[in-house]
Ligand SMILES: Cc1cc2nc3c(=O)[nH]c(=O)nc-3n(C[C@H](O)[C@H](O)[C@H](O)COP(=O)(O)OP(=O)(O)OC[C@H]3O[C@@H](n4cnc5c(N)ncnc54)[C@H](O)[C@@H]3O)c2cc1C
């Protein structure tokens with residue numbers, strides 16, 4: 001059952017086996033799994049439920065309504081980085097690009113070495129990856145829908161000896177409408193509100209939207225439920241609720257889960273809550289061609305190149321509607337007008353870095369978390385290399401010029417000019433970045449002095465309080481995280497079911 005809290009009375013009070021906070025990649029699979037096991041599950045979600053077709057492809061309206069703080073979440077540091085996150089039923093998955101990777105065994109092995117993770121091996125995750133991929137219908141992007149933007153980059157990449165591949169995605173009936181990041185207008189993308197959430201509801205979970213968890217109820221040192229507020233359409237508190245439960249699962253994402261813990265001043269004996277923030281900083285290179293490409297038509301993120309993944313550099317397709325791309329181009333006034341006249345002749349590809357830089361989330365004096373992050377030298381060098389490779393790919397594909405995301409080195413008209421990248425030191429402050437994958441702020445590990453949750457994602461400090469979302473990853477993942485978040489959530493859910501059955 002999916003209920004808008006506006007239909008519920010003030011001072012709502014219920015009891016459940018499990019209460020889950022957040023309906024994104026962490027919360028939704030957990031709700032499905034626990035409900036399917038016969039447990040009484042209530043999931044609360046701060047955001048609203050939306051009928052995407054009512055947005056009529058108005059991307060600005062989507063951003064205002066479905067993105068947290070209308071898409072203005074930013075990191076403070078050098079450079080300052082826009083880091084959009086979702087705030088709706090489905091969490092950030094409703095606005096994501098649909099790319100679906102499993103984490104690598106190598107990265108998992110590094111976590112084991114550094115953090116222990118007793119009781120968890122990569123093989124334990126495999127059945128959960130399989131369940132996730134089935135539930136959200138993962139399949140490779142089809143050639144007929146990837147569009148010329150991806151094909152063009154792939155052709156250039158092949159000429160340079162690279163190995164472009166179609167991306168695995170959770171949109172089997174994708175029509176290539178081109179705006180995944182503004183919620184799929186066709187319902188083709190199997191984000192949480194199109195997959196695990198309805199499945200959880202069918203299994204009996206109660207899902208309540210416009211409902212913000214604020215306080216953890218602790219009894220005898222153990223988590224025993226949550227209290228919080230029902231929200232009106234303007235996000236103002238409208239009424240209060242209490243849900244008592246045997247287990248509480250925080251799935252508010254890597255910014256809001258640590259924020260909840262910090263605000264409540266709990267589960268932080270390690271002093272690691274909010275620390276170790278990784279974000280997969282990303283940038284993009286735009287090629288301008290003589291011929292028409294119409295890059296907006298087709299899947300924005302349809303192909304990838306992972307030849308440099310070992311070095312922490314991934315290339316994945318990207319494109320934006322004109323009103324958004326114009327913000328991201330290195331020009332103003334008449335220059336921007338002239339550049340945008342070539343919109344139909346532009347192509348774009350993204351560069352995502354496995355970051356060794358790390359930042360932190362703090363609970364400031366305001367009602368929102370504050371996010372601090374600065375790019376280190378090693379990651380800056382990864383961008384320099386990735387930008388050069390992407391630019392060379394575009395020249396190999398026939399671009400007449402390439403626009404770089406480097407302040408002061410904005411436009412390159414011939415591949416020979418790229419040597420300037422070797423002659424010049426690029427400072428982090430010159431890079432134009434964005435980020436879409438916050439993680440790491442409640443990291444897992446065996447040692448309660450250096451980690452927040454154990455390998456079953458239960459907090460070291462408070463029994464029956466579980467964190468299941470991107471915040472538990474101890475390092476930068478290296479691939480888009482949603483499938484791995486979902487698999488870890490199912491892994492933690494399995495343990496919760498076993499424990500409740502034994503009790
Ligand atoms: C534009 C964009 C494109 C992306 N593309 C991809 C991609 O192609 N592939 C991929 O793997 N990943 C992608 N991602 C990232 C991916 O979607 C996220 O990593 C993932 O959704 C994070 O899952 P989560 O459960 O940690 O948090 P979220 O999915 O953000 O869910 C957290 C939920 O908790 C709710 N919440 C927070 N606080 C409270 C509270 N106090 N009470 C109640 N509810 C609360 C929030 O409203 C939100 O709905 C993309 C992200 C963005 C922004």
Ligand code: SF4
Nearest residue numbers: 174175177178180184
């Ligand atoms: S490309 Fe369009 S149809 Fe395909 S998933 Fe994205 S938004 Fe939906």
